[in-house]
Every structure is written in C-alpha cells, then in structure tokens.
Amino acid sequence: MKIGELAKLSGVAAHTIRFYETKGLLPKASRNVNGYRHYNNESVQRLATIQCAKRLGFSLEDILTVLAHSEPAKGLDHDKVLQQLDVRLLEVKQLIKALLVQQNEITLFKQQLQTTWQQGKCMQADALFDSNSAMITE
Amino acid sequence: MKIGELAKLSGVAAHTIRFYETKGLLPKASRNVNGYRHYNNESVQRLATIQCAKRLGFSLEDILTVLAHSEPAKGLDHDKVLQQLDVRLLEVKQLIKALLVQQNEITLFKQQLQTTWQQGKCMQADALFDSNSAMITE
DNA sequence: TATAAGCTTAAAGTTAACTTTAATGTCAAT
DNA sequence: ATTGACATTAAAGTTAACTTTAAGCTTATA
Known part of the structure; x- marks a missing residue:
C-alpha cells in the first residue's frame, strides 16, 4: 500500500x-x-x-x-522493556505527586486571595505572591 | 544593584x-x-x-x-487572576487524571508481559503491544 | 598592570515531536 | 487532456523557556 x-x-x-x-x-x-x-x-x-x-x-x-536493543529475530529485549516501564512508572508517580502539590497550592492561594480581597484590601501582586510563598514553604 | x-x-x-x-x-x-x-x-x-x-x-x-491586565496603580485585576487560577486548576486536575490512567496502564502492561514471558513465550513486540492495546481499550 | 570577573548586544542553538513550505513529479478519473 | 489527489525531497518553522555564542566594553583585584 x-x-x-x-x-x-x-x-x-x-x-x-x-x-x-x-x-x-x-x-x-x-x-x-x-x-x-x-x-x-x-x-x-x-x-x-x-x-x-x-x-x-x-x-x-x-x-x-x-x-x-531488540534484534528482529529474537524479538524484544525483555530486560530493557521492563526497565523502561519501571523508569516511566517512577516518572509518572513523581509527576502525579508534584501535580497534587500544585493543586493544593493553587487552591490555598485562591482562598487567601478571596479572603484578602473581600476585606477590601487591594494588595499589590508582589505582596500577595509573597504571602502565598511564605504560607507554602513554611 | x-x-x-x-x-x-x-x-x-x-x-x-x-x-x-x-x-x-x-x-x-x-x-x-x-x-x-x-x-x-x-x-x-x-x-x-x-x-x-x-x-x-x-x-x-x-x-x-x-x-x-493590571495597572500599576490599581494593582492586579482580581477577576483575571481568579480566572487564571481556575483555568490552571482544571488543567492540573486533568493532567492528574490522565497520569493516573497511564499509571494503571503501565502497571497492567508490565504484569501481562511478565506472565507471558514466564510462560516461555517470546512474543514479538507488535503482538504484545497489541494485546495490551486491546486490553486497555475494551 | 595584567588578569579575571562582570557587563553589553543580537542572534543562533536547545529539545520534542512534529508541521509547513516549496518546488516538483505521478496517477486516476472525467 | 486536464483536473485534482497523492507522491517526492530538503529545509525551515513551531512552541516554551531558556542557554549559548560571539565579540567587545568595564570594573575590581592582585
């Protein structure tokens, strides 16, 4: 074809x-x-x-x-395949972890912002980000 | 400085x-x-x-x-910020979902491979991937 | 005073996984 | 015979967020 x-x-x-x-x-x-x-x-x-x-x-x-790493005749290199799968699996797990952290940070940040703004405070960007930064890293 | x-x-x-x-x-x-x-x-x-x-x-x-969207004098545009945060939050959630699926698929695939190979079968790459593909999409 | 560290610029290089372009050739159908 | 769809190539473009390079000033230190 x-x-x-x-x-x-x-x-x-x-x-x-x-x-x-x-x-x-x-x-x-x-x-x-x-x-x-x-x-x-x-x-x-x-x-x-x-x-x-x-x-x-x-x-x-x-x-x-x-x-x-695989010869056509013999088919795939088993160890190589399993090794790659494990590496990828670890990668995926770490990504998930990092994203869950991000999810929390963003949610918290949103709450902080809304609270602050509802109080009529119009903080500058920097101060807000900084308070968030402090909140998270503590 | x-x-x-x-x-x-x-x-x-x-x-x-x-x-x-x-x-x-x-x-x-x-x-x-x-x-x-x-x-x-x-x-x-x-x-x-x-x-x-x-x-x-x-x-x-x-x-x-x-x-x-933020003027220096007025500080940040509140709506814009909250909107961006929501967009990112959704993005993160979807990413997490997709990665969890990948995690499962890889784990299942590994098990399939090991079972197959332990039985002494030396399937070609294509057949393996295909069986996995079928397994996942069904 | 000489050398090293730090500063300037614009432009090109990096990575991934393609996509787009350009310029041209071939094939199927009407 | 002509139109339109499909094929070929090499090279450049795309996106993100920088990094590297080149070539040349300036400043601080020994």
Whole structure:
C-alpha cells in the first residue's frame, strides 16, 4: 500500500510516517517503480506499537532505545522493556505527586486571595505572591 | 544593584533576567552611566512573584497576561487572576487524571508481559503491544 | 598592570515531536 | 487532456523557556 493508505489505516499522518522513518522508528520503506514508498501489514503493526507506547507516555527516543536493543529475530529485549516501564512508572508517580502539590497550592492561594480581597484590601501582586510563598514553604 | 547581584538575590540567572525583560515580564531596567542595568528591591520582588507563579505551573505567557491586565496603580485585576487560577486548576486536575490512567496502564502492561514471558513465550513486540492495546481499550 | 570577573548586544542553538513550505513529479478519473 | 489527489525531497518553522555564542566594553583585584 502507499503512504496515504497507511496513514488512514494507522491514523498517523503521512508526513509523520516519513518523519518516523528518518528517526529510525520505521525501517526504510521499500520503493516501487515510481519511487513511492510501499508498505504492508507489518507497517500497520509497527505504527500501532508506536502509538501504544506513546500513549503510555514514552518518548520517541524511549521507543527507539527499546527497538535498538531488540534484534528482529529474537524479538524484544525483555530486560530493557521492563526497565523502561519501571523508569516511566517512577516518572509518572513523581509527576502525579508534584501535580497534587500544585493543586493544593493553587487552591490555598485562591482562598487567601478571596479572603484578602473581600476585606477590601487591594494588595499589590508582589505582596500577595509573597504571602502565598511564605504560607507554602513554611 | 547590578544584574549579577540581582541574579544572586533572586536565584534567577542574569541572562534569564535580560530574557524576562525582552519578554516584558520585567520593566525595562534603568541604566547607569556605563550602560549597565540598575535594579532595586522592587526588582527582587517582581522576580519572586514570577518564581512563585511558575511554581504554580503558570507559563510566562500566563504571567504576562495577568500583568498586562493590571495597572500599576490599581494593582492586579482580581477577576483575571481568579480566572487564571481556575483555568490552571482544571488543567492540573486533568493532567492528574490522565497520569493516573497511564499509571494503571503501565502497571497492567508490565504484569501481562511478565506472565507471558514466564510462560516461555517470546512474543514479538507488535503482538504484545497489541494485546495490551486491546486490553486497555475494551 | 595584567588578569579575571562582570557587563553589553543580537542572534543562533536547545529539545520534542512534529508541521509547513516549496518546488516538483505521478496517477486516476472525467 | 486536464483536473485534482497523492507522491517526492530538503529545509525551515513551531512552541516554551531558556542557554549559548560571539565579540567587545568595564570594573575590581592582585
């Protein structure tokens, strides 16, 4: 099939497919007489793989690393895959933690602001931010 | 004070301070005879404000927006600030949700992989990812 | 006095993951 | 035969928030 068809089947834009090829995420496509790239079902599979990994939060480079450590014949390098999954899992957990902190800080800040403003005080930005800063870091 | 001193006091690198000036986050600094930028305590405050807002996850552009809607004399635009805080709060909540989903997906995927591999099966990458994909989307 | 540290500018580089552009070639259908 | 859709390439553009570079002044210290 041609790149446009693959694009439709996979949901990945044609130019993105070419981009993936330059990045080594897809093997260099074989060409037919007119120079057009030619794909088969394996290509669809490969793109599905990439999509899936991306959904788990992996960067293209992560995906490339796993691919690089896996020989076509033997399949994936198990240790590498599990290791990457663990790294990503840790990353995700830390992100969640940081975001929960942010959520609290913003909520608290909002309350402070509203209270202050309801009292008719029109503090300058700096003072407000500073009081919030002090509140949080204490 | 000169830019280097401000950098030390605020914990923001000198070139970053100049960068903020070009972006309008800091007012154009007055210069002394030799052309060097000259700062005072207000500058320290302003940088603290920016740092604080950044910690809450606001982009420089967000910060600029609030600043733009606030006149120096009147202080901050209350509605604008509260609105921005609400937008960011929603953003944070959605991010947390998405990350929790990712956390689950990765954990499930790991278990699937380990089970499969322990059974001595050496599936190819595609099949694995696909089974995972199916598992998740069902 | 010489050297090092600090200041100035504008412009380009960085990272990620594409997207857009430009200029051109091929194919399918009417 | 012509129109429109699809293909090719390399290179530049996008976004965010800086960082680095280059090339050249100024100031402080030994």
